[in-house]
Amino acid sequence: MTASILTVDDSPSIRVALKIALTNAGYSVAEAVNGAEGIEKAKASAFDLIITDLNMPVMDGLTMIEEMRRMPDQMGVPIVFLTTESDEGFKARAKAAGATGWLTKPFDPDQLVRVAKKVLGR
Amino acid sequence: MTKRLSIDAALVVKNAAVIRQSILDAFEEDDTISLDLVDDQAVDLCGLQLIESARRQARAVGKTLVLERPAAGFRSVLDAAGFLTDAPSDDLQFWFHEGSAQ
Amino acid sequence: MSDEAIAVFQVEARENLELIEQGLLDLLDRPEDRDLVDAVFRGLHTLKGSGSMFGFDALAAFTHHCETAFDRVRKGEVAATTDLVSAVLAARDHMRQLMEDPSGDYGAAGDLLLADLERAVQEADGAGPPAVVTPGLTTWRIKFDLPANAFKNGANPLALLAELREMGEARVVADASRVPPLSQIEPTDHYLAWDVTLTTDQDRATIEDVFIFVIDDMNLSIEALDEARLGASPVQAAAVAEPVEPAPAKVAAPVAAPVAVQAAAAVANDPVEASGAKTAKAVESVRVPADRLDELMDRVGELVIAQSRLTQISNSGTDTALRAVSEEIERLSGELRDTMMVLRMVPVATLFGRFRRLVHDLARETGKAIDLSTDGETTEIDKTVIERLADPLVHLIRNAADHGLETAEDRAAAGKPATGRIRLSAHQSGGEVVITIRDDGRGIDRERVRAKAESQGLIEPGAVLSDHDLLQMIFHPGFSTAAAVTNLSGRGVGMDVVKRTIEALRGSIDIASRPGEGSEVSLRIPLTLAIIDGLLVRVGQGRYVIPLGAVEECLELSLDEDLRSRGRSFISLRNSLVPYLRLREMFETGTPPELHQKVVVVSTGTERIGLVVDQIIGDHQTVIKSMSKLHAGLPTFSGATILGDGGVALILDVGHLVAKGQQQEAQMREAI
Structure with a gap:
């Protein structure tokens, strides 16, 4: 079965990049532009993996992860956040909030797919 | 008497708390509990851990826990997780009803 | 790939190339600056990654080589010599070409550039390439548990085990001994542990990498049981080798030493220091496509027009209520227009930044030492104006470097410092921005200007002209005082074109010059065009x-x-x-x-x-x-x-x- 991935990022270019790389790797991809929309989409359908940016308007990634981990349905759903090498503080906070892993920006498609496979186990 | 407890929900982390409570409740009702698992039930390691925990509970309180049917569908997950490597015979008996007859 | 996606990529790539160029130019001045080296490396890395993501394969492949070479600078293996940095600068221009025209065939040019780069790297590399040893097979005993919150947070132990299995021959034994009875269990906590025996050609760091997301909060011990080296002789790596997969950010412990990993310090030697300021900055701005801004500008323009019609109508009647509303709308649309104007303003720094490269190239080509200083980069002008100012400024700076500044010998003879100075400054004055280009060169030779103007029939022989009027001659079409046409200037475009371009921007141009002391060209440009x-x-x-x-x-x-x-x-x-x-x-x-x-x-x-x-x-x-x-x-x-x-x-x-x-x-x- 195709694993389904939700990407949450306010940057259209990152969303496009994620979608292309993940689709090419055989995953099905849904998109949200901020944390609030991410939660709405995750409520509406179950995803095997959520990839999210941290800095976003309306609701940032950190808040989204915290909220999701409080939702019984989202328990155990892997959430990978995108981060830059420079924000170690964010990394620690995101992990504390319940993130599964991270992907350091900039990344190329191989790295992205590697992380998706790593977290999904397939 | 045997209490048959059928578990329809997926044996995964998000259902762990609910399943735990229903098994605990079943232990209150009877001395022997038979878990009825659906053949192609979704399971993750948290679910397997919960069953392991239930076996321990049974041992601790002197009750019996069995599976209604061999959990053939769990074999690949159990194997991948390393539960079947050097597994003692009572484990194989519990999961697959292999070895001594029930 | 959609055109829009490609356009987005190209916009970002252009900015990235700009940053790479700035970083390289700064490196010429401060070759020891680690931050600069890291910044350039990051830029190349991003460009490679996004290039391959968007199907710019030639760009990605070419950039990959540059990244690899620059990685050696980053690791401190080779110094950022002038030749090396110049080679990467030249390569950067090639990247730009590959980015703008991905279908073009530039293979040969690219190979030449890479050869140059490799030569520069080798020259910068006194020590010679380090030997790389191919590892043999090692059998590892890996014992680990996972953080209690592993299940809740989506860590998948089965995925970790699968990864270990992919590395080689693995025997996995689960340890459920710590699982408490049901009455005591926290049902979503993780209590399992594993004991894995793995025979693989991978090293310890790669094994640790499997656990990268959880390593900070878990117990992990990796012990080498034996080393079954399979007779592979050490192999010399090529000077520009394929990059080794980035090892996790920690120092690999010596082989065969059991290590319990508590990797809290895992990030200590991360090459990129945290800079919270950068992150904060990113939050403050939103990138908007320029055409969307233009569209908004159009709407505002139409609103202003509709508003003025409304004002006409309300003024011609006697309806005071209508007039009050009309005046309110007039005020609001005026404010909206002003806000819109500010949105379109960009600092001239984006413009000035480009000229550092130009001056670097000019200095190399003319053999003159040139120091470019800039001032007032924060001055803002309408973005359209900025774009149209680039060509005239390039011409003026070339003129200054080529005709204005003397050779080092001439400068010495004139008692001036050997390094010529070009100063670029901008400041706002009322509704205008004044941009000046000043050099400390020889100044404009009036006699030559006069001779040329006379021979061109622009003025009567012996005509009496004020100094100002005489200098204005250089703006006449076709006028050029360059005795010898060099590679740099004096070709095609003249000062008359510069003048026309500035005037098309509703600006004006003026020139002042003192013999022996230098020249100054001033451009006065209105803040906005629209x-x-x-x-x-x-x-x-x-x-x-x-x-x-x-x-x-x-x-x-x-x-x-x-x-x-x-x-x-x-x-x-x-x-x-x-x-x-x-x-x-x-x-x-x-x-x-x-x-x-x-x-x-x-x-x-x-x-x-x-x-x-x-x-x-x-x-x-x-x-x-x-x-x-x-x-x-x-x-x-x-x-x-x-x-x-x-x-x-x-x-x-x-x-x-x-x-x-x-x-x-x-x-x-x-x-x-």
Whole structure:
């Protein structure tokens, strides 16, 4: 079965990049532009993996992860956040909030797919 | 008497708390509990851990826990997780009803 | 791949290439600066990654080589020598080409650049390439548990085990001994542990990498049981080798030593230091495509126009309530327009930044030492203006480097420091931005300018000219004082083109020069292009806008005077004769001259002419619309605007009209 991935990022270019790389790797991809929309989409359908940016308007990634981990349905759903090498503080906070892993920006498609496979186990 | 407890929900982390409570409740009702698992039930390691925990509970309180049917569908997950490597015979008996007859 | 996605990529890639260039140029000054090295490396890495993601394979492949070479600088294996940095600079230009034109065939050029780069790397590398040893097979004993929150947080132990299995021959034994009985279990906590025996050619760091997401909060021990090296001899890596997979950010412990990993310090030697400021900055701005901004500008323009119609209607009636609302809308749309203007402003730093590279190249080509300093980079101008200023400034800086600055010997002889200075500065002055390009070179040679102007027939031999007027000669079309045409300047484009470009921006250009001390060119540019204050006039049935900045005064032209001057179109203005154009004739309105025609005297700073119109309607703030393709070829007009009543008025191009008037004057003179 195709694993389904939700990407949450306010940057259209990152969303496009994620979608292309993940689709090419055989995953099905849904998109949200901020944390609030991410939660709405995750409520509406179950995803095997959520990839999210941290800095976003309306609701940032950190808040989204915290909220999701409080939702019984989202328990155990892997959430990978995108981060830059420079924000170690964010990394620690995101992990504390319940993130599964991270992907350091900039990344190329191989790295992205590697992380998706790593977290999904397939 | 045997209490048959059928578990329809997926044996995964998000259902762990609910399943735990229903098994605990079943232990209150009877001395022997038979878990009825659906053949192609979704399971993750948290679910397997919960069953392991239930076996321990049974041992601790002197009750019996069995599976209604061999959990053939769990074999690949159990194997991948390393539960079947050097597994003692009572484990194989519990999961697959292999070895001594029930 | 959608065109839009590619366009987004290209915009980002351009910015990235810009940053790479700036970083490299800074490195020339501060080759030891680790932050710069890291910044350039990151830029190359990003470009490679996003390039391959968007299907720019040639770009990704080429950049990969540069990244690999630069990685050696980053690791401190080779120094950032001038040659090496220059080679990467040249390679950067190639990347730009590959990015802008991905279908082009540049393979050969790219190979040459890479060969240069490799040579530079080798020269910078005294120590020679380090030996890389191919590892044999090792059997590892890996024991681990996972953080209690592993299940809740989506860590998948099965995935970790699968990864270990992929590395080689693995035997996995689960340890459920710590799982508590049901009554005591926290059902979603993780209590399992594993004991894995793995035979693999992978090293310890790669095994640790499997656990990268959880390693901080877990127990992990990796122990080498034996080393079964399979007779592979050490292999020398090529000078520019394929990069080794980035190892996790920790120092690999020596083989065969059991290590319990508590990797809290895992990030300690991360090459990129945390910079919270950068992150904070990113939050403050939102990237908006330029065309969306233009679209918004159009809407605001239309709103301003509709508002002025509303004002006309409300003023012509007696409805005070309507008038109050109309005034409120007038105020709001004015504020909206001002806000919009600010949105379009970008700092000139984006413009000035490009010239550092130019000066670097110029210095290399001319063999002159040149120091470029900039000032007032935070001054902001309309983005359209910035774009159009680039070419003229390039020309002016080339002129300064090529003609202005002397050779080192000449400078020494003149008692000047060997390094020539070019200073680029910007500041705002009222509604204008003044940009000056100053050099401390030899200054403009008046005699040569005069000789050239005379030989070109621009002035009479021996004509008496003020110094200012003489210097203005260099703006005449075709004028060039370069005795020898060099590679850099004196080709094709002249100062006249620079002047025309600046005037098309409704700006002005001026030059000052002291022999032996240097020259200074000043550009005065209006802050924004999109809205101008104009004088609305009528010629025949048509209405036209004359940019108010160019208007000097308005005079009455009586019918008598008009008829009297029929032969030669001059009016007398405070003892000087000013040529004028009858717009009615020019535009062939077919209407008779009106009784009280007006002359609007306009100037471009140095020249002036009169424009004869039928009526002056009044001041008019105008939103410029670019002309349709159909009319774009008409040089007399610079744009069009929509009037309050919905009609259209064309905006007169004063520079063009002045040139035309001067031409007419010259013909008149000949005729006499």
